[in-house]
Amino acid sequence: MKAIVANGSKADRFSIISERPARLGEYFVAHTGDGDVLGMVEESIITSAIMEKARDYITASEAEKFASSNTRDRSYTSLVRVVGLVDSLKKGKPEMPSLPPEPGTIVEEAPEDLLKAVFSYGIQIGSLLRKPSVRVGVNIDAVASRHLAILGATGSGKSNLLALIAKEVMKLGGTMVIFDYHGEYSSLKGAVQIRAKINPRILDADELADVIEIRRNASKQREALARALTQQVRSSKDFWDALEKNLRDDNDEELAARVIEIIERARRRLGKILDTEIGDPINMVKPNKVNVIDMLDLNEAQSSLIISYYANEILEQRKAFKRNETENIIFDTPVILAIEEAHAFLPEGEESDAHEIISKVAREGRKFGVGLIVASQRPSRLSQDVLSQMGSLAVFRISQPRDQSYIVESSELVSAEVAAGLPSLNSGEAILLGQWVKLPTVAKIDMVEEKLVGSDYKATEEWARKKKMSEVAEERTDELILY
Ligand SMILES: Nc1ncnc2c1ncn2[C@@H]1O[C@H](COP(=O)(O)OP(=O)(O)OP(=O)(O)O)[C@@H](O)[C@H]1O
Ligand SMILES: [Mg+2]
The missing domain is CATH 1.10.150 (DNA polymerase; domain 1)
Structure with a gap:
């Protein structure tokens, strides 16, 4: 696709006019006085010069006939966010240009080998949404030290991503504790399954x-x-x-x-x-494994207690380990804690034990090797204090304006333009931001092959199966009566 830099370009963002509409997440290369820069489409707008004047239906329908036969009528403009100088990106150390591209400069679609050099590193969890042949890598070290928030509407793909990360941590021999409020991870192969218990x-x-x-x-x-x-x-x-x-x-x-x-x-x-004989429940958690703590039977207050207990024990152990106290230390390597439905346990403006200890992990965890992953479908109810400490984000579809503006306020990683693009994402599509990626990336996340229990119930399918079974059973009874 051919495109040209529009008037009023800036060093960090510019508009392009293209021959067809560009899509959110597409990459372009433009020349500047500092060298070639790579940019990503953040917003794409189509305008029609003739339609602009149409205010009533009849004028609009006539204008459209006229407009569609006029090749100059449509204007495809897109806002492109500069992500860095191409040379610096190839070396893995993104640098920003200090000069904007000249208006009128020809813009090219980014070539595949450049995108591969930039995105396909580390642990790969998906593909570029607009270029599926390019795999997208993330840096798990950044998650383990500077935390990750996974945000998005219900059913947008958060738990799938968390399961995917868990599987990668498993392969790496890392330690992870997933607080599984809905009992979704019981089928995660290779994980240590723990029934939450309170002594x-x-x-x-x-x-x-x-x-x-x-x-x-x-x-x-x-x-x-x-x-x-x-x-x-x-x-x-x-x-x-x-x-x-x-x-x-x-x-x-x-x-x-x-x-x-x-x-x-x-x-x-x-x-x-309630078990008075389990001793210290922390001993059920296995180091260098993915541990799933099943809280399905617990209410919010009880779950909150479980989270604060384990988080506190793990943080204290990691602190002791740093002080070289090695006796009775289970966790001698970094640990990632993952909290699903985080808005329930870390609500904005409400104090609780879990809130207090998790805020502490968010603030201090990196010094001791305790990483945090929080997942939530109601970001606007999630503690701003915790959210602002998250060094990385995966943002899936979010349609609620309140949730969008809250994320923009709480995290310096999300601009208003990025937030504006969030409603147009489909399930499994996310914007990856912050320290776990080299560049803001719009990705299609891989699907975890084993089915998570959390996927929607298909009511009509299940009823149909049951109906069929009872019909078969009835036939059998009929047969029995007949003979
Ligand atoms: N990467 C993906 N690719 C394709 N489909 C996906 C992907 N991720 C999720 N889905 C689809 O969306 C459904 C819901 O995904 P998931 O359970 O991960 O959502 P969620 O954001 O955790 O929802 P909730 O907020 O309700 O917990 C899945 O069952 C699957 O069908
Ligand atoms: Mg979920």
């Missing part, structure tokens, strides 16, 4: 009250529980018996009965999740 012996009184769901404002009940949860109870052979005995001994009958009722109900409801 009440190691909780403090408020945490235990949250887990068994004593209301936050039920202060008498909470205080009674706190008094009863003594050191002696924590180390008793039968934790629950000892706790209930203390409650009865210390309080009036009614209050004791009420708290004991709550405990008993929680034990029935939570069943195997």
Whole structure:
């Protein structure tokens, strides 16, 4: 496709006028006084000189007839963001030009070998959206040290990308812990599957009250529980018996009965999740493996507790490791923590244990080798504090204007022009930004071959299967009756 630099070019971005419309994510090369530059289309606009004047239907339909026979009527302009000087990109050290291309300069589509030299490195997770023959690589080290946010509407492909990253970490022998709120990763081959469990012996009184769901404002009940949860109870052979005995001994009958009722109900409801015999749950997490912590049976508050417990243990261990304390250290190499549905656990403007510890990991993790991946379909509810610490982003389709503007505000990586292009992405298509890529990249992410459990239920298909089965069963019964 032929294209020409339009008037008013700048060193970091310029418009082009092309013979056909350019697509979001296409790459072009233009000459400047500093050398050739590579640029990516961020916005593509079609205008018609004749249609511009049409304000009513009849004029518009006449104008269109006239316009379509006039080859000069259509104007295809695109905003091209300069990503760097071609020579510097080939060497892997992007530098920006200080001169804009001259208006009128001929612009060429970027050749495939240049794009391959620029994009096909490191761990490859997809292909260029507009040039599928060019593989797209990312740098996992940047994720492990400077964190990654995976954002996008529901069903846009976030969990698939996280599964893909997990599989790559697995191949690299890395350690990863996925907090799996929806039980989506149970079929991830080669991962260590862990049922989330809570050992009440190691909780403090408020945490235990949250887990068994004593209301936050039920202060008498909470205080009674706190008094009863003594050191002696924590180390008793039968934790629950000892706790209930203390409650009865210390309080009036009614209050004791009420708290004991709550405990008993929680034990029935939570069943195997509350386990006084598991010792320290951190020992279930295996180093240099991908660990999936299944939280399907837990509610938000309980999941939040699980996240804060593991994140805290892992961060503390990594700190101790850095201080050369090697005794009882499981995690002697860097760890990546991945939190799905992050807006539920790290909500903007709300404090919680998980929020506090994860903010700490976001701020300090890189010093100790604890990386963070957060995935969310409601970025506008996600803690700005955490989001602003994310060194890399994968942004899938986002249609909500509130989510778009929030990301632009919270992350210096996303410009308003990039945000404007987000609604036009399809499932599995994402803009990769920040330190894990050399350049902002619009990619089609590879599909993980094993099906994640999180994919949509096909209701009509499942009903049809069941219907068929019951019809067959009915036929059989008919046969039985006949003979
Ligand atoms: N890279 C991809 N290529 C093709 N299709 C994809 C890709 N990623 C996801 N999809 C399709 O989109 C569906 C939803 O993907 P996924 O579960 O990863 O979305 P999600 O963003 O995690 O959604 P949610 O917010 O609901 O968790 C998949 O079942 C798959 O059909
Ligand atoms: Mg998902």
